[in-house]
Amino acid sequence: MIHPTAIIDPKAEIDENVRIGPYTIIGDNVSIGAGSVIAPHVTIDPYVKIGPGCHIFQYASIGAVPQALKFEGEVTWLTIGANTVIREFATLNRGTGFGGGITEIGEENFLMAYTHVAHDCKTGKGVVMANNATLAGHIIIGDYVIIGGLTAIHQFVRIGDHAYVGGKSAIVKDIPPYVIAAGDRAVLHGLNKVGLRRYDFSEETLGELKKTYRIIFREGIPMKESVDRVLEEVENIPEVVKFVEFIRTTERGITR
DSSP, X not given: OBOTXXXXXXXXXXXXXXXXXXXXXXXXXXXXXXXXEEOTTOEEXXXXXXXXXXXXXXXXXXXXXXXXXXXXXXXXXXXXXXXXXXXXXOEEEOOOGGGTSXXXXXXXXXXXXXXXXXXXXXXXXXXXXXXXXXXXXXXXXXXXXXXXXXXXXXXXXXXXXXOEEOTTOEEOSBBOTTEEEEETTEEEEEEOHHHHHHTTOOHHHHHHHHHHHHHHHTSOOOHHHHHHHHHHHSOOOHHHHHHHHHHHTOSSOBOO
């Protein structure tokens, strides 16, 4: 299961059902869960935890120290959730002491070739990042978000659950859940109705989200006033509550 040319630190904890290809290097304080496959020529640096059922393709760089000038060599971590796929030449960095100490990749993520996840980022479940999508530091990505290829996301940005980001976008402000965003600089293009239907959102829920979107982004009124109107006029379902709370808690501002 482990190719004889692989170099593995004795302190690494590797399940007996892990496959490791030729010329892969695995450092100390690394753990890899059952059923994972590590292809040839992968580098996994120290302080990385990889869940079960993951597949990391050739030439990926996993857990390198962060590209942050304030990083001083402190012990920080990268965690990768179960059943995640990381394709060729992807780069995932550890966290920083000043940013929380951990970079977290959620379960069932699909990170395509040349994607980059910088220090202290967190992705939810089922996130897809297409080729060359790039996360700067301290970014939070919700569940089931799709990020198109060649997209760059500014540090400290948040992207809400079930959002869809079109390819070749530049994201500098928060993107609410359930919407489509695209462009340089990105703007909103309505609800992600196709994606939401794929995840069995009811037509009633889509209707309430449509009302919410229209009031906040199409009425031309100040954001605080529009949020208050949503609370008065739209049914108080969990998805609407999440949408409103996301907007209320923004620090970078909301993409319009």
